[in-house]
Amino acid sequence: MLSFDEPDLDERRRLLDECERLLRELANEAGLGWVTYLRGMTFIEEQNPDRAREVLEAAADLFRRLGRRWEAVNAELDIGYALVTADEPAEALPLIKVVLVEAVDIGSPPQIIKALVLLAAIQTEADSRAATRLLAKALTIADEEGSEPDLGSRAV
Structure with a gap:
């Protein structure tokens, strides 16, 4: 059974390599986009935001090319996260604003909350007041949706 929450990052990479091989055989580009995305998230876990950004950009580009907006927005939000963790907020801000607009456009509360x-x-x-208002809005949306913001272990 393949698991992408595999705590052993070397084993996770091996599993992702195996998935990539199978997806290439099947010519499944959407699946390849997800494998690329998961590789990027692995770099985030390793606290390597520059490499994460590079790989997540490749995933977002692939999803955009395939017309998969939700997946592209998801990857772009994690690019924003990588930029924030790399202490590059000035670069993250315009990206996150654009992606927030698209998250609203596609009607994705989890992505709106994340943005x-x-x-x-x-x-x-x-x-700090603006930050508090943004967090309050995120919590309001989460409450309306019956969920909680998915901050996981990557809390900003």
Whole structure:
């Protein structure tokens, strides 16, 4: 059984390599996009935001080419996360704003929440009141949806 929550990162890479091989044989580009995305998330777990950004950009580009907006937005939000963790908020801010608009356009509350949380993280030092309002909105949306913001172990 393949698991992408495999705690052993070397084993996770091996599993992703195996998936990539099978997906290439099947010519499944959407699946390859997800494998690429999961590789990027592995770099985030390793605290390698530059490599994560590079790989997540490849995933987002592939998803965009395939017309898979939800998946592209998902990858782009994690690019924003990588930029925030790399202490590059000025570069993250315009990306996250654009992606937030698209998340609203496609009607994806989890992605809207994620974008608001990232924007709040960027605003915390410059304008703590604005950051608080962004977090409050994220929590309101989560409550309305009957969920909680998915911050997991990657809390910003």
